[in-house]
Amino acid sequence: MPKTALPSLPECYLPAPGAACANCDPCMRSAFLSCFCFLHLGTLPIGAAEPPATVSVRWAGGLESPGVCVDRPSWFVSVVPKSVPLEGLTSASMHGANTAVEGKILHLDTADRLCLIEVPTGLGPVRPVSLSTGAPPKPGEQARCVSGRSACLSTVAGKDWAYRGVTFSYPLLRLRVAETKTHCKAGTVLVNESGELLAIITCQETETPGEVYAIPAARVRKVVEDIKRHRQSGPVWVGLIFHNESSSPEVLEVKSASPAEEAGLQKGDVITAMDGTEIESLGDLVESIHHLTAGESSTVRILRGLEEKEVEMTPRFAGSSQPSR
Numbered sequence: 001m002p003k004t005a006l007p008s009l010p011e012c013y014l015p016a017p018g019a020a021c022a023n024c025d026p027c028m029r030s031a032f033l034s035c036f037c038f039l040h041l042g043t044l045p046i047g048a049a050e051p052p053a054t055v056s057v058r059w060a061g062g063l064e065s066p067g068v069c070v071d072r073p074s075w076f077v078s079v080v081p082k083s084v085p086l087e088g089l090t091s092a093s094m095h096g097a098n099t100a101v102e103g104k105i106l107h108l109d110t111a112d113r114l115c116l117i118e119v120p121t122g123l124g125p126v127r128p129v130s131l132s133t134g135a136p137p138k139p140g141e142q143a144r145c146v147s148g149r150s151a152c153l154s155t156v157a158g159k160d161w162a163y164r165g166v167t168f169s170y171p172l173l174r175l176r177v178a179e180t181k182t183h184c185k186a187g188t189v190l191v192n193e194s195g196e197l198l199a200i201i202t203c204q205e206t207e208t209p210g211e212v213y214a215i216p217a218a219r220v221r222k223v224v225e226d227i228k229r230h231r232q233s234g235p236v237w238v239g240l241i242f243h244n245e246s247s248s249p250e251v252l253e254v255k256s257a258s259p260a261e262e263a264g265l266q267k268g269d270v271i272t273a274m275d276g277t278e279i280e281s282l283g284d285l286v287e288s289i290h291h292l293t294a295g296e297s298s299t300v301r302i303l304r305g306l307e308e309k310e311v312e313m314t315p316r317f318a319g320s321s322q323p324s325r
Helices: 026-031 217-230 259-263 282-290
Strands: 054-058 064-069 075-079 091-095 100-108 114-118 142-147 150-163 166-177 189-191 197-205 211-216 240-242 251-254 270-274 298-304 307-313
Touching (some): 075 197, 100 217, 114 217, 166 282, 211 217, 240 282, 251 259, 259 307, 270 282
Antiparallel strands (some): 054 091, 064 075, 075 114, 091 100, 100 114, 142 150, 142 189, 197 211, 240 251, 298 307
């Protein structure tokens, strides 16, 4: 069966058997008894022999959210629906194509309700989706919200640290989507043209019709890497102090015996990039630090006077008396 690119239209959907799909090329409709639009995740379209990366996660009260496979066939990330109580929540029912198993929650963030779930063998073959390692999409850029075999086109509207008095622990992507009710419930994934995961729709809502918030891939990747290395996830500490009233990523102070001091950072250094991502403001830098993995070396590019250089810095988990940056 040939691979077919997803149509560049506001909405792509799976019609009823025998129905015509306005988004498909006429020659495709004549080639299949029941037409449907193929959606690429990675190099394979949904509908190919290899199973899709998503499963159904079912919670107490019959509520459901999508779960996407990441890193390994036994790990899935999802977002707990807003009405599901978090207290005492340790597991979820995971439903694949032909079977269901109990999944153990390895990590649950009570702020954004993002969770990482591990399943035993028996859910069936699934393939992990790649997490984007590039910079998050910028305002005006487009991507696709994927739900099962259907998708809707979304446009990045911005990136917010807070909304109507609620401050986020890290910035969320604000998206304009073509069809929020059909496709964009909590846990729905946002993918780029290469099939890489860019973000996951969260429960945090805006009051603007057609807009939703999404957790960026960098946050998902941090949780996955933290759990792989340490079996826990949390904020990191690097020991850098900045000017609170300045937007410049210039170092005001380096804490003694900190990862930053061990890396050779000094007062007055201006951080211009971290792990290849350009830093243009203090906000960019704080966001990058929030997504660092404890115990994993990061490349920091600095400007010291007129000299540009790179250093390696390995953050640690924040202690009870240490700041998170």
